[in-house]
Amino acid sequence: xxxxxxxxxxxxxxxxxxxxxxxxxxxxxxxxxxxxxxxxxxxxxxxxxxxxxxxxxxxxxxxxxxxxxxxxxxxxxxxxxxxxxxxxxxxxxxxxxxxxxxxxxxxxxxxxxxxxxxxxxxxxxxxxxxxxxxxxxxxxxxxxxxxxxxxxxxxxxxxxxxxxxxxxxxxxxxxxxxxxxxxxxxxxxxxxxxxxxxxxxxxxxxxxxxxxxxxxxxxxxxxxxxxxxxxxxxxxxxxxxxxxxxxxxxxxxxxxxxxxxxxxxxxxxxxxxxxxxxxxxxxxxxxxxxxxxxxxxxxxxxxxxxxxxxxxxxxxxxxxxxxxxxxxxxxxxxxxxxxxxxxxxxxxxxxxxxxxxxxxxxxxxxxxxxxxxxxxxxxxxxxxxxxxxxxxxxxxxxxxxxxxxxxxxxxxxxxxxxxxxxxxxxxxxxxxxxxxxxxxxxxxxxxxxxxxxxxxxxxxxxxxxxxxxxxxxxxxxxxxxxxxxxxxxxxxxxxxxxxxxxxxxxxxxxxxxxxxxxxxxxxxxxxxxxxxxxxxxxxxxxxxxxxxxxxxxxxxxxxxxxxxxxxxxxxxxxxxxxxxxxxxxxxxxxxxxxxxxxxxxxxxxxxxxxxxxxxxxxxxxxxxxxxxxxxxxxxxxxxxxxxxxxxxxxxxxxxxxxxxxxxxxxxxxxxxxxxxxxxxxxxxxxxxxxxxxxxxxxxxxxxxxxxxxxxxxxxxxxxxxxxxxxxxxxxxxxxxxxxxxxxxxxxxxxxxxxxxxxxxxxxxxxxxxxxxxxxxxxxxxxxxxxxxxxxxxxxxxxxxxxxxxxxxxxxxx
Numbered sequence: 001x002x003x004x005x006x007x008x009x010x011x012x013x014x015x016x017x018x019x020x021x022x023x024x025x026x027x028x029x030x031x032x033x034x035x036x037x038x039x040x041x042x043x044x045x046x047x048x049x050x051x052x053x054x055x056x057x058x059x060x061x062x063x064x065x066x067x068x069x070x071x072x073x074x075x076x077x078x079x080x081x082x083x084x085x086x087x088x089x090x091x092x093x094x095x096x097x098x099x100x101x102x103x104x105x106x107x108x109x110x111x112x113x114x115x116x117x118x119x120x121x122x123x124x125x126x127x128x129x130x131x132x133x134x135x136x137x138x139x140x141x142x143x144x145x146x147x148x149x150x151x152x153x154x155x156x157x158x159x160x161x162x163x164x165x166x167x168x169x170x171x172x173x174x175x176x177x178x179x180x181x182x183x184x185x186x187x188x189x190x191x192x193x194x195x196x197x198x199x200x201x202x203x204x205x206x207x208x209x210x211x212x213x214x215x216x217x218x219x220x221x222x223x224x225x226x227x228x229x230x231x232x233x234x235x236x237x238x239x240x241x242x243x244x245x246x247x248x249x250x251x252x253x254x255x256x257x258x259x260x261x262x263x264x265x266x267x268x269x270x271x272x273x274x275x276x277x278x279x280x281x282x283x284x285x286x287x288x289x290x291x292x293x294x295x296x297x298x299x300x301x302x303x304x305x306x307x308x309x310x311x312x313x314x315x316x317x318x319x320x321x322x323x324x325x326x327x328x329x330x331x332x333x334x335x336x337x338x339x340x341x342x343x344x345x346x347x348x349x350x351x352x353x354x355x356x357x358x359x360x361x362x363x364x365x366x367x368x369x370x371x372x373x374x375x376x377x378x379x380x381x382x383x384x385x386x387x388x389x390x391x392x393x394x395x396x397x398x399x400x401x402x403x404x405x406x407x408x409x410x411x412x413x414x415x416x417x418x419x420x421x422x423x424x425x426x427x428x429x430x431x432x433x434x435x436x437x438x439x440x441x442x443x444x445x446x447x448x449x450x451x452x453x454x455x456x457x458x459x460x461x462x463x464x465x466x467x468x469x470x471x472x473x474x475x476x477x478x479x480x481x482x483x484x485x486x487x488x489x490x491x492x493x494x495x496x497x498x499x500x501x502x503x504x505x506x507x508x509x510x511x512x513x514x515x516x517x518x519x520x521x522x523x524x525x526x527x528x529x530x531x532x533x534x535x536x537x538x539x540x541x542x543x544x545x546x547x548x549x550x551x552x553x554x555x556x557x558x559x560x561x562x563x564x565x566x567x568x569x570x571x572x573x574x575x576x577x578x579x580x581x582x583x584x585x586x587x588x589x590x591x592x593x594x595x596x597x598x599x600x601x602x603x604x605x606x607x608x609x610x611x612x613x614x615x616x617x618x619x620x621x622x623x624x625x626x627x628x629x630x631x632x633x634x635x636x637x638x639x640x641x642x643x644x645x646x647x648x649x650x651x652x653x654x655x656x657x658x659x660x661x662x663x664x665x666x667x668x669x670x671x672x673x674x675x676x677x678x679x680x681x682x683x684x685x686x687x688x689x690x691x692x693x694x695x696x697x698x699x700x701x702x703x704x705x706x707x708x709x710x711x712x713x714x715x716x717x718x719x720x721x722x723x724x725x726x727x728x729x730x731x732x733x734x735x736x737x738x739x740x741x742x743x744x745x746x747x748x749x750x751x752x753x754x755x756x757x758x759x760x761x762x763x764x765x766x767x768x769x770x771x772x773x774x775x776x777x778x779x780x781x782x783x784x785x786x787x788x789x790x791x792x793x794x795x796x797x798x799x800x801x802x803x804x805x806x807x808x809x810x811x812x813x
Contacts, residue, residue: 005245009223012195014261016107018382019271020194023101023109028200028227029251030098030117033091048168051088069168082162086154089114099124100255101199102145103262108189109147114154114166118147131155135165138185150182184615190218191543192273192373198224199251201240217543217554217577219244225254270382274373275392276576278357278366283309288318293466297497298506299513299570300583307351311358316459320493322348323456324447325355328420336445337412340397340421340438342799343449345537345584346494349422352449353393356420360391364418369394370577371541372404372619380408389416396538397421398434401618406437413441424537425800435797436747448799451491460485460496469505494585501586507593510586513571514594517563525549526556528595528603530572530579534587535636536626539578544620548607553579591636601642604633605649612655628656630665630672640673660690660701664709676717683709704742711735711755715762724769732770732778735759740785743792750796750804756782756789757808786812 013021027047034047052068053061056075062068073081094117102109102118102125109129111118122129122145130142133149133156140146149156151167167179190196201224222244226232229248240246249257284305295301296319306318314321328339341349357366365387373379383390392412397405412419421438425448438444452460461481468474476484489495500506519527529549533540546553554574561568571590572581581587591600604627611624626632628650630643637643647666650656657663663686670679683706690701714731717723723731736759742752760782767775790809796802 006247009195009245009247010257010261012221013197013257014267015269016194016271017105017261017266018269019105019107020192020273021104021106022189022193022196023104023106024196024198024201025109025111025113025118026198026201027113029111030091030094030113030115031200033094033098033117034089034115051084055084065168078162079159081166082157082159085114085166086157089116089154091115091117091120094121094124095251096124097252097255100258101251102127102129104258106145107193109145110186110189111147111149112151112167114149114152116153116155119155122147133157133161133165134167134179134182135161138181148182148186150179150186187547188373191371192375193221194271196222196244197254198222198240198244199254200225217546223247225249225251227251228253268386270379270386272367272379272383274369274371274376274379275367275383276370278361278368278393280358280361281305281308283312290466290468293318293463295570297464297467297500298509298582298586300580300586301570301573302351302354304354307354308358311355316463318463319351320348320452320456320459320463321355322352322449323453324352324449325359327447328356329359331445331447332418335443337415337417337443338409338419338421338438338441338445340423340444340446341449342423342425342446344425344492344494346497347449348493349449350395353395353420353422357391357393360418364389364391366391366393368392371544372400372617374617376400377404377407380411384411384415384417389418391418391420393420393422395422396424398423399538399619399622400434402434402437404618405434409438409441409444413443452485452493453491454486457482457485457491460493464496464500467500467505469509470500470503471505472503473500497583498585501583501589506586507589510571510582510590511594513569514590517560517569519560522551523556523560524595524599525603525606526551526553526560527572528591528600529607530557530581531587531591532600532604532627532632532636533579533623534581534584535591536623536632537584538623539580540623542574542577542579544623545579547614548610548620550610588635597637597639597642598645600637601633601646601649605646608650608656609653612653625661628659628662628665630668634669634672643669643673658689658692660686660693660706662686663689664705667709667713671713671716674720676713676720679713680717683713704745705751707738708742708751708755711738712758715755715758718762718766725771726774728766729770729774729778732759732763733781736778736781736785740788743785743789748792748795750801750808753789753793753805753808756785757811760786760812 049062049065049068052058052065052072056062056068056072058068058071062071072084076084098117098121102122109118116131119129119131128144129147130144131147131149131153132140132142133153134151135156152162152165157165196218219242224240224244224246226236226240226246226248228250232246232248237246247253281304284303288303288306288309292303292306296303303318310316310318310321324341328336331339341352343349353368357368360366367383367390369376369392380392383392392408394400394405394408400408409419411417435446439446461478464470464473465481473481473484485491485496489499517523526545526549529545530540533545542554542557557569557572557574557579561573563569570582572579574580582590608624608627611620611627614620616624633643633646637646647662647669650662651666663682667679667682667686670676670682686706687703690703690706693699693701711734714735718728718731735755739752739755739759742748743756763778763782767778770778786809789805793802793805793809796805
């Protein structure tokens with residue numbers, strides 16, 4: 001045990017008084033009240049096996065709990081089993097230290113015990129508690145302390161629920177639907193907890209590996225309270241050390257700690273789950289090395305002390321300090337309180353927010369969002385109540401539902417706090433409702449990350465000069481490099497990085513890094529998934545990937561880095577609770593060149609299957625939808641057979657095949673493959689699923705994307721097939737009507753303008769196949785629609801959407 005482990009326990013235990021304390025009680029918690037011997041074999045399974053063998057008068061005794069349970073069930077039936085368990089697992093009295101444990105302001109209590117000892121202890125502590133059986137609804141909310149009996153609760157058993165509630169061993173976890181739902185809630189609570197305290201826990205008492213995937217996330221906040229002993233069992237200690245930190249203070253020792261803690265003032269710091277407080281690093285004492293600069297450009301590996309050095313000295317020795325930083329500081333010094341940075345992938349938004357965090361932290365506390373949980377609104381309110389001038393940073397802000405983002409922003413409008421937001425330009429324009437809600441706030445400012453100015457281009461040239469192996473750039477003289485950045489790359493950082501990260505030099509560097517280690521199948525899948533998320537524009541939380549992959553993802557990445565040695569494995573790494581990889585352009589490069597299409601499909605399909613089977617919060621739902629998209633897959637998988645296999649596998653999952661947009665994506669894949677019969681069939685299935693959604697939910701499904709794809713499909717078919725006359729006229733008529741309907745709906749986006757351009761282009765290419773009278777009608781309708789579209793384009797939000805729409809109209813002529 002590390003010397004500072006008890007200090008960390010005390011720190012977390014004190015912080016959790018504001019929320020986020022989870023108590024988990026195993027068999028040892030109430031063993032003395034039930035007259036069980038408190039030895040190392042203690043555990044619900046051991047207790048039950050002994051009890052069943054006694055009742056059966058079994059000699060020699062059963063050693064398998066399930067066999068013993070089956071034999072006793074056959075002998076005494078459900079009623080006899082229930083009566084036996086209720087008699088044996090009902091407590092009348094508890095000790096004073098058990099009551100003291102319940103005086104702490106736990107957020108929730110979990111237990112594998114059947115008995116009512118916790119409820120009696122809560123009563124003795126004058127604490128209002130709500131016992132919950134594993135057959136109760138996990139979404140149940142209660143104003144009182146929830147005591148959740150994962151294995152079942154004797155006081156709530158009856159002849160009707162005993163079989164589905166009573167967990168007799170590991171096998172039950174996979175069979176009992178209600179238990180699996182409660183384990184999902186347990187996982188959720190663990191993710192958000194400040195501290196998890198296990199009392200009376202035995203490694204065989206509860207199958208943690210079936211409940212928690214992100215054990216690396218648990219380890220730093222899990223503490224095991226064991227009975228005092230002169231010599232601890234080495235196997236129990238080893239098992240607990242894999243999951244957290246063991247202490248041998250006993251239940252009474254924990255009770256004393258609680259009494260001392262509650263005698264002091266509670267901390268005023270808010271309980272943080274969605275956010276983490278930013279701690280500014282000490283500036284580096286020396287200039288950055290060539291390796292550090294290259295690692296930043298090629299691998300996205302940030303050295304925080306060098307960022308701090310640049311900011312402290314107002315230099316750009318390590319990275320480009322964007323002019324947007326000064327503009328933002330000037331804006332918030334005035335009346336701006338909510339600032340949104342939007343830009344393209346690899347535009348430097350994350351580095352910019354890190355720079356701002358460092359500069360703002362001198363005058364106010366700064367909090368960075370890690371993952372948005374359901375209580376994020378309350379968390380923001382708590383932070384601002386504690387420190388009204390706090391600065392909060394939320395990257396990829398449109399991952400949040402529009403109404404939730406607006407509710408967060410309203411807490412800053414006209415106040416002292418500062419809200420810094422980032423988003424990809426595409427997401428900004430795809431989330432018109434979210435952007436509109438922000439624009440309605442008086443202290444909102446939108447700051448697009450524009451082209452590099454001349455000074456920034458010079459800094460980029462100087463920094464890129466450190467990448468000596470990129471000979472295409474290194475061979476240029478100073479003025480030629482500057483022209484390359486300002487003209488060839490259009491003074492765009494993403495364009496520059498596209499050239500760099502797709503160069504042969506970088507491809508070879510990635511290959512060298514990849515070949516450092518001999519990777520297992522699990523490790524290859526873990527790398528693929530991390531890179532795929534980066535390709536989507538996300539750095540995924542460890543807990544999300546662990547739960548989605550049903551493995552301890554953090555441990556997989558930690559082992560990779562441990563094997564790689566001092567340099568670490570630079571393609572994928574864990575930074576706190578976030579998985580980071582190379583920049584998104586580099587991630588696409590690696591997926592395209594270092595993995596087979598079949599590997600990528602297998603990994604993503606498995607992840608989608610796991611996600612389909614679980615409850616998903618808004619972030620997880622968005623990732624679920626994004627990973628299903630053909631446009632995302634086709635960037636890194638080109639084999640038509642593998643793309644089709646991707647959709648065939650996903651079709652097997654009810655949740656996916658019920659989604660109209662799933663069929664829309666498959667339709668797009670078939671259009672790209674020019675398999676038009678299947679493309680039309682899948683689009684029709686999308687419409688059918690939309691009808692079914694409306695019947696099932698009573699809600700209206702937005703068919704705009706389906707209608708737009710229908711119009712595009714009709715034009716594709718017109719060009720690929722030999723349709724003529726009335727048939728072709730009807731196709732044009734339907735496409736024009738659908739596009740007009742979309743353009744006239746609220747919150748238009750760029751894609752119907754592009755469809756209109758396609759219709760005009762197709763009319764020019766195949767219109768001669770229609771007789772003159774019908775052709776004249778089509779020309780008239782198109783002329784009218786183009787005139788309307790030119791007026792309508794002004795409604796679109798400035799930026800990506802309006803630029804794309806205007807570009808399409810420019811092509812109309």
